[in-house]
Amino acid sequence: MINKKIKSKSNFFWIYAVIFAIFLGIFFFKSSLSNPKKIDQDTFFDILSKGEVQKIVVKHKETVLVYLKKNVFFQKNPNTYNNEKKLTSSLLKYEFEIGDLQFFQKKFEDYKKKYNLNTTIDFKNQQEYTITKFFFDYGIFFILLIIFWIFIFRRISATGGGPGSQIFNIGKSKAKLFDENDNVKITFKDVAGLEGAKEEVQEIVDFLKSPNRYTKLGGKIPKGALLIGLPGTGKTLLAKAVAGEAKVPFFSLSGSDFVEMFVGVGASRVRDLFEKAKDKSPCIIFIDEIDAIGRSRGKSSIAGSNDERENTLNQLLTEMDGFETNTNVIVLAATNRSDILDKALLRPGRFDRTIIVDLPELNERKEIFLVHLKRLILSNNVDIDFLAKQTPGFSGADIANICNESALIAARKNRSKIDNQDFIDAIDRIVCGLEKKNKIIKPNEKKRIAYHEAGHATISWLLEHSSPFVKVTIVPRGRTLGAAWYLPEERQLTTVEQMKDEICTLLAGRSAEEIIFKNISTGALNDLERVTKQAQSMVTIFGLNDRIGNVSYYDSTGEDEFNFSKPYSEKTAQIIDEEISKIIKEQSQRAKDILKNNEKKLSILANQLLEKEVLFREDLKQIFGERPFPDEMNEVFN
Structure with a gap:
């Protein structure tokens, strides 16, 4: 029945269109005469x-x-x-x-x-032309034109509009609605790790499903929850799981969906979104990348440049604060730039909960690997524990990328199953880039690279607080000509000795060049950048310098982004420069002393590296013997 009505309306549309075309042809034919x-x-x-x-x-x-x-x-x-x-x-x-x-x-x-x-x-x-003559010549044409456009507009409003009607819906919300009719398959079982974040979000879902369980004790529904974390940690995935678990209407959109070049459109879309949400109550609104409209107000360097964005934010603040306690509408938002959000947006009554979504730790990474490995065909030698320990600092998105890249590498090698080595190659590919087998390197340059990387490996093996060594290679990848791989310890606190050992290890490459070749090259650029930042953080952020004392110039509020003056005097700035330079010089000399004492073993390592191009932990054991300090990661390689 509905299809017949639609078909009849379509037929009438074409009849009107043909009649209009005939009158239009008569008009132009008459004009041509x-x-x-x-x-x-x-x-x-x-x-x-x-x-x-x-x-x-x-x-x-x-x-x-x-x-x-x-x-x-x-x-x-x-x-x-x-x-x-x-x-x-x-x-x-x-x-x-x-x-x-x-x-x-x-x-x-x-x-x-x-x-x-x-x-x-x-x-x-x-x-x-008189008015009467103009009307008789052209009036009929314009009347027909007006009638035709009225008919088109009525069809647009009756059918809900199409691509041509977007201009009439510019103030409408672009949120996508997921309800019981949509088959949202992602649940909390698909979100590995993030146990604390899942627990808080699960509580919000339970509140919407059975609010009496909480309100009978006098509790009120939270207005909103803000997910904060680095890119790729699973904020959006967690929101998708909420959509799959809640079984209530779920509105999903991005903060940029409110932004438009026309004045007042953003605020209009916010109003329309919350009106739809109230009609679908109880429900959840998810705003991804809320920093697109939630940036702190009044901090633009160009006066008046952000008026429209601020109007949109003001409307959002009003709508969130204007909810009645019994509307059962909760706002979830995600951002990786919480430091720039407006304080009014973060206060209780709007976003009552702040949920930190951190990078996964060792056990959480193992769970994430297990989720992504379900769809892969694996060989028996794949060691998930090793992979989890091999990827410190990797986000959930990075781990998903490793699993996908390993499958591509195995397929490229015409294997029927994915091997453990394919995962190691995938990690190398993602961290350092694609292997460049055809890159032309002169013999003297290759020798310098070998000694540079051998210097890193030697110091990391001989220092107590350096990260456990995994392998060293002089195969060029991406922008790197060689690399030494370590397994960083996952620690919550770092001591002065540990930071100094890390700086010493980074400076070992250039120190080895200076000892062997009596000169230095530009190959230590990345090492020097990391060393400088490490030493600078020791002096200015963590208060780990005796001369500066227990003082930190770090601003966790993000206010320094708009403050172009230094928070210390010129005299203090000079002291900071001197102390940074002192730390780097001390560790550089320390690296030289250690390498000179082990110069023969350094040369053996460099020569083997020139011959094999890749050396592993077992190779260093044969050259240097067992590591002289307890190694927490020894069981990984045994």
């Missing part, structure tokens, strides 16, 4: 001499309109005569421009006398 052909004066007088001209009309003393006699006109246009016998006002045929009117009139009169003509001449200097 009255369009005169341009000629010159000599041609006119030639036609006049033949007695074919009935009359001429001089307009504004410049233009002459030439009307032919009826029998002559229809002889020249037989098709028009056959089809348009009833048109008696279409004798206008030619027009031309004149210069001197008096000269033209004299010549015209001379031709009339010479050829005995009865052609008349009229003059028109007044306005050509």
Whole structure:
């Protein structure tokens, strides 16, 4: 029945369209009949001499309109005569421009006398069109046009609009609605790790499902929850799981969906979103990347440049604060830039809960690997514990990428199953880039690279607090010509000794170059960048310098983004520079001393590296013996 109605409406649309096209064709055909052909004066007088001209009309003393006699006109246009016998006002045929009117009139009169003509001449200097004439000529066309557009608009409003009707819905919310009719398959079982975040979000879902369980004790529904975490940690995935678990309407959109070039559109979309949410209550609104509209107000360097964004934020604040306690609408939002959000947005009553979504730890990474490995075909030697320990600092998105990349590498090698080595190659590929086997490196440069990387490996093996060594390679990848791989310990606190050992390990590459080649190269750029930041953080952030003392110039509120003055004096700045330089020089000399004491073993390691290109932990054991310090990760490699 509904399909028949839609079909009949579509038929009526085409009928109206055809009628409109017919009237439009008649209008333009009629107009074409009255369009005169341009000629010159000599041609006119030639036609006049033949007695074919009935009359001429001089307009504004410049233009002459030439009307032919009826029998002559229809002889020249037989098709028009056959089809348009009833048109008696279409004798206008030619027009031309004149210069001197008096000269033209004299010549015209001379031709009339010479050829005995009865052609008349009229003059028109007044306005050509009156309101009445204009209406009769064009009024019907415009009336039909208006009726046609009214019909189109009514169809747009009746059908809900299409691509052509977007301009009429510009103030409407772009939120996508998920309800019981949508098959949202992601649940909390698919979100590995994030146990604390899942617990808090699960409580919100339970509140919407059975609010009496909480309200009977006097509790109120939270207005909102803000998910804060680094990119790829699973904030959006957690929100998708909420949509799959809640079994209540779920509105999903991005903060940028409120942004538009037209003034007032953002605020209008916020109002429309919350009106829809109230109608679907109980429900959840999820705003991803809320920092697009939630940035702190009044901090733009250009006055008035963010008025529209601030108006949108003001409307959002009003809507969230204006909810009644019994509306059962909760706002979830996600951002990785919480430091720039407006304080009014973060206060209780709007976002009552702040849920931190951290990078996964060792056990959580193992759970994430298990989730993503379900769909892969694995060989028996894949060690998930090893992979979890091999990926410290990796987010859930990074781990998903490793699993996918390992499958691609295995397929590239024509394997039927994914091997443990494929995962290691995938980690190398993601961290350092694609292996460049055809990169041309001169022998002397390759030797320098080998000693540089051997220096890193040697120091990391001999220092107590350096990260456990995994492998060293001189195979170029991405922008790197070589790399030493470690397994960083996952610790919550770092001591001064640990930071100094890390700096010493980073400086070991350049120190090895200086010892062996008596000069240095540009190959330590990345090492020096990391060393400088490490030493700077020791002095200015963590208060780990005796001369500066227990002082930190770090601003966790993000206010320094808009403050261009230093929080310390010029004298203190000089002391900071001196202490940073002192730390780096001390650790550089320490690295040189250790390498000089082990120069023979350093050379053996570098030569083996030149021969094999990749050396592992077992190779270093053969050269240096067992590591002289307890290694928490020994069981990983045993």
